[in-house]
Amino acid sequence: MPECAGCGAHVTSDYHRVFSARDGELKACINCSSNRVARDAGRSEAGSM
Numbered sequence: 001m002p003e004c005a006g007c008g009a010h011v012t013s014d015y016h017r018v019f020s021a022r023d024g025e026l027k028a029c030i031n032c033s034s035n036r037v038a039r040d041a042g043r044s045e046a047g048s049m
């Protein structure tokens with residue numbers, strides 16, 4: 001099963017194909033994205049969640 005290179009989470013082959021970089025490596029998955037979004041939101045708008 002394909003993995004995210006960013007966090008190591010398993011992703012579907014469809015997801016990997018669509019979101020992987022040109023070198024075939026998935027740099028970030030929805031996990032990474034949501035985590036980053038959550039962190040960014042917490043940093044820039046503390047307490048808004």
Ligand SMILES: [Zn+2]
Nearest residue numbers: 004007029032
């Ligand atoms: Zn990931």
